[in-house]
Amino acid sequence: MYLEHYGLRESPFNITPDPKFLFLAGPHRVAFDHLLYGIRERKGFIELIGEVGCGKTTLCRAVLAELPDTVKTAFILNPALSGNQLIRAILKDFGLPTVGKDRLDLIERLNEFLLEQAAAGFNVAVFIDEAQNLLPEVMEQIRLLSNLETDQHKLMQLVIAGQPELKKRLAGHELRQLRQRITVRCELTALTADETVIYLNHRLQVAGAGPDVFFDDAAARLVYKHSGGIPRLINNLADRALLAGYVAQKRKLTRAEVKIAAADLKGDMR
Secondary structure (H helix, E strand, C coil), X not given: CCHHHHCCCCCCCCCCCCHHHCCCCHXXXXXXXXXXXXXXXXXXXXXXXXXXXXXXXXXXXHHHHHCCCCEEEEEECCCCCCHHHHHHXXXXXXXXXXXXXXXXXXXXXXXXXXXXXXXXXXXXXXXXXXXXXXXXXXXXXXXXXXCCECCCCECCEEEEEECHHHHHHHCCHHHHHHHHHEEEEEEECCCCHHHHHHHHHHHHHHCCCCCCCEECHHHHHHHHHHHCCCHHHHHXXXXXXXXXXXXXXXXXXXXXXXXXXXXXXXXCCC
């Protein structure tokens, strides 16, 4: 409802993981580069850790958008799967048949596909989001999938992304075999106060804001104070602050609008 007032093409602070809004702050830039490196160099297992709302899914989608056509990709969003269901989900994402096959048949079909892609000069990458929720059986299945390789390189690059609970699980004795296979590790952290200032106005500009539409420095730092630098919480606050600015018929956002937004969202910022 405020888009026309601010001259925006779209909402700048949706919490959906749209990669064009990605702001590559320090840790996000490092993680982005590490993911691309791990996939391009066929490193096999890649681990991405980040707190809730830090932008893991957005970062993964940005990496997917950056990969060349020579990399075939699958993105598994629902981790509540059995071992068989995981393999079926991967095959389905690659457009392969999955009906009426037991686990060995499914793995054989996946291996055939991977060998075909390797022979044709293609790389293959599978992203598994919210991996902290994977069942032990599925973790073991993921470990077994890492055995799909040639003498020269891994046939499939597996990116497992999850919350800090995933890091704790992988540190456990029972998952040591899987942990030892992870060759690339990266971790997202919250934005700093300075990064939050840039982040807010970056997203406004991507959405089409003119130079007179922005969060002033004091307003942005108050957003940081209330959000702790977590991008999802920043977005919630900023979206509500834009609404407050629309009601007040302002185009520059100040502490007043952020205070209103924080009061409206009290209880939802934890």
